[in-house]
Every structure is written in C-alpha cells, then in structure tokens.
Amino acid sequence: MRIGELSKRSGLSRDTLRFYEKQGLIHSHAGAAATNNYRDYPEDTLIQLEQIADAQAAGMSIADLILFLSQLEAADSEDFDGEAFLQARIDEVTDRIRRSERFLDSLRRAKQVLATPPTEP
Amino acid sequence: MRIGELSKRSGLSRDTLRFYEKQGLIHSHAGAAATNNYRDYPEDTLIQLEQIADAQAAGMSIADLILFLSQLEAADSEDFDGEAFLQARIDEVTDRIRRSERFLDSLRRAKQVLATPPTEP
DNA sequence: CAAAACCATTGACTTAACTCCATGGTTTTG
DNA sequence: CAAAACCATGGAGTTAAGTCAATGGTTTTG
Numbered sequence: 167m168r169i170g171e172l173s174k175r176s177g178l179s180r181d182t183l184r185f186y187e188k189q190g191l192i193h194s195h196a197g198a199a200a201t202n203n204y205r206d207y208p209e210d211t212l213i214q215l216e217q218i219a220d221a222q223a224a225g226m227s228i229a230d231l232i233l234f235l236s237q238l239e240a241a242d243s244e245d246f247d248g249e250a251f252l253q254a255r256i257d258e259v260t261d262r263i264r265r266s267e268r269f270l271d272s273l274r275r276a277k278q279v280l281a282t283p284p285t286e287p
Numbered sequence: 288m289r290i291g292e293l294s295k296r297s298g299l300s301r302d303t304l305r306f307y308e309k310q311g312l313i314h315s316h317a318g319a320a321a322t323n324n325y326r327d328y329p330e331d332t333l334i335q336l337e338q339i340a341d342a343q344a345a346g347m348s349i350a351d352l353i354l355f356l357s358q359l360e361a362a363d364s365e366d367f368d369g370e371a372f373l374q375a376r377i378d379e380v381t382d383r384i385r386r387s388e389r390f391l392d393s394l395r396r397a398k399q400v401l402a403t404p405p406t407e408p
Numbered sequence: 409c410a411a412a413a414c415c416a417t418t419g420a421c422t423t424a425a426c427t428c429c430a431t432g433g434t435t436t437t438g
Numbered sequence: 439c440a441a442a443a444c445c446a447t448g449g450a451g452t453t454a455a456g457t458c459a460a461t462g463g464t465t466t467t468g
Contacts, residue, residue: 170444181427202434204445217393223386225344227424238397252398259391263384265344270380272338276359277373291414302457305416323464325415348454
C-alpha cells in the first residue's frame with residue numbers, strides 16, 4: 167500500500183512514517199509503476215507499527231528498538247551479548263510497569279476522593 | 288535538608304531538582320541561617336520525588352502532573368471536571384500498562400529464542 | 409584561614425521524536 | 439483535461455525534559 171493509506175490505517179502521520187523508515191524501523195520497496203518514485207509498504211507494516219507503539223508505551227527509545235529488532239534477526243553476533251541486553255530491557259520494563267501500577271492506584275484513590283462528597287461534621 | 292543532600296539521596300541532579308521546583312512539583316523554604324539564601328527542603332520531598340518518578344514511568348508529562356497535583360489539593364474548581372480528567376488519565380495509564388505487558392512478552396520470547404540452541408536437522 | 413565544597417541565578421545548550429514548509433513531480437477525479 | 443489529491447525530498451522548526459557553564463556568594467574542613 168502507499169503511504170497515504172498506511173497513514174490512514176495506522177493513525178500515524180506521513181511524516182512520522184517517513185521518519186520511522188529513515189530510522190530503519192519499517193521498510194518499503196519501489197512501487198509497480200516504474201514511472202513514479204512512489205514507495206510501496208507491505209501489509210504487515212501495520213502489525214510492526216503496533217509493535218512499535220507497544221515498545222514506545224513501554225518506554226523504549228527508537229534507538230533501543232533498533233537494537234532489539236537487530237536481536238530478533240541476527241541471533242548471533244560476536245561482540246554483543248543479546249541475552250544480557252534483552253534481560254536489561256526486561257528489568258527496565260518490569261520496573262516501569264510496577265511504577266505505573268502504583269501510580270494508577272493513586273489516580274484511582276484521587277478519583278475516589280473527588281467522587282465522595284465531604285461528610286457533614 | 289539542602290539541595291546537595293536531596294540530590295544525593297534521591298539520585299537526581301541538582302539541576303533536575305531546581306527544574307522541578309521551578310515547575311512547581313516540589314517546594315522549599317528559606318533556611319534557618321538568615322545570612323545566606325540557601326533553600327531548605329522538607330524530608331517528605333523524597334517521597335514526592337518517588338511519586339513523580341512513578342508518574343513519569345506511567346507516561347505522564349510534567350504538565351499533566353501539575354494538573355493532577357492541583358486536583359489533589361483543590362477538589363473543587365468550577366470550570367474543570369476533575370473526575371473526567373482523572374478518568375482520562377486512568378484510561379491512558381491502563382492502556383499503557385497493557386501495551387507494556389505485551390511488549391514484555393515479546394522481549395521474553397526473544398530472549399527464549401536466543402537462549403535455545405538451534406536444533407540439528 | 410585558605411582551599412575545597414557547597415549554594416543560587418541566569419541563560420544558553422542538548423536530545424529525542426516528531427512536525428512543518430517549500431518545491432516539484434504524479435494520479436485521480438468530476 | 440484541469441483541479442484536487444497524492445507523493446518524495448530536504449531542511450528548518452518545535453516541544454519536553456532536562457543539562458551545562460559562568461558568575462558570584464557561603465560553609466566546611468584540614
């Protein structure tokens with residue numbers, strides 16, 4: 167599909183998609199018509215964009231994401247401990263979830279307070 | 288306590304603490320010695336800083352945090368629906384946790400793959 | 409008591425992740 | 439077929455959340 171459709175279906179702006187592609191998070195190939203230079207994005211780019219959104223929600227930077235993706239592909243590089251890298255991310259995300267849940271509790275408590283009318287003395 | 292101790296105990300830089308104070312997230316008062324202009328931070332600032340870290344981990348911006356804090360204090364302002372605001376944050380954080388957990392799963396699966404030696408054909 | 413360590417203030421700088429704009433070419437549509 | 443809608447590229451601008459550097463005053467310490 168072309169970038170306009172991808173943008174509409176993913177909810178991301180064209181600029182964001184081009185930015186992601188420049189960073190190497192998604193990929194496209196030249197379209198069928200040789201007359202233009204329009205790019206074509208495969209259908210599963212939508213799934214990848216969802217995964218990117220998940221990763222971002224978990225606090226990963228794009229730089230980390232690129233490293234993570236290279237882990238999925240490579241699975242064997244000398245000078246890089248993939249397992250250690252992944253474990254470090256797992257620890258980070260776990261901690262972030264813990265903190266998020268703690269914060270969620272205080273949001274709920276605050277709402278509770280707001281919803282409860284003050285008692286007459 | 289003075290800013291140096293707060294920095295050491297919280298793990299945040301002085302600059303960050305001053306930045307937070309300028310934003311209104313933490314507060315201090317003039318110290319005992321009238322001869323200088325050193326500021327004094329109450330003990331429970333440390334707790335507040337932990338809560339701020341939780342909120343940030345949950346994806347809240349400082350601007351939102353300030354609104355949230357004002358909710359805790361005020362509890363009654365005409366032109367502002369505190370409950371709706373809090374519910375919106377609750378929904379956001381809930382979704383973020385959901386996505387984070389999904390991402391955590393793929394991190395764990397990736398590590399599993401890496402840890403499993405390829406099977407001989 | 410002097411050097412080292414600390415403090416406040418101001419303003420410029422940095423980084424990540426976009427976002428906008430200008431330009432010029434291509435497709436689609438009424 | 440012309441206007442509207444779409445596309446690519448390059449580069450500048452924006453925002454949030456800090457970080458750094460310069461200056462000048464204050465405390466602590468060996």
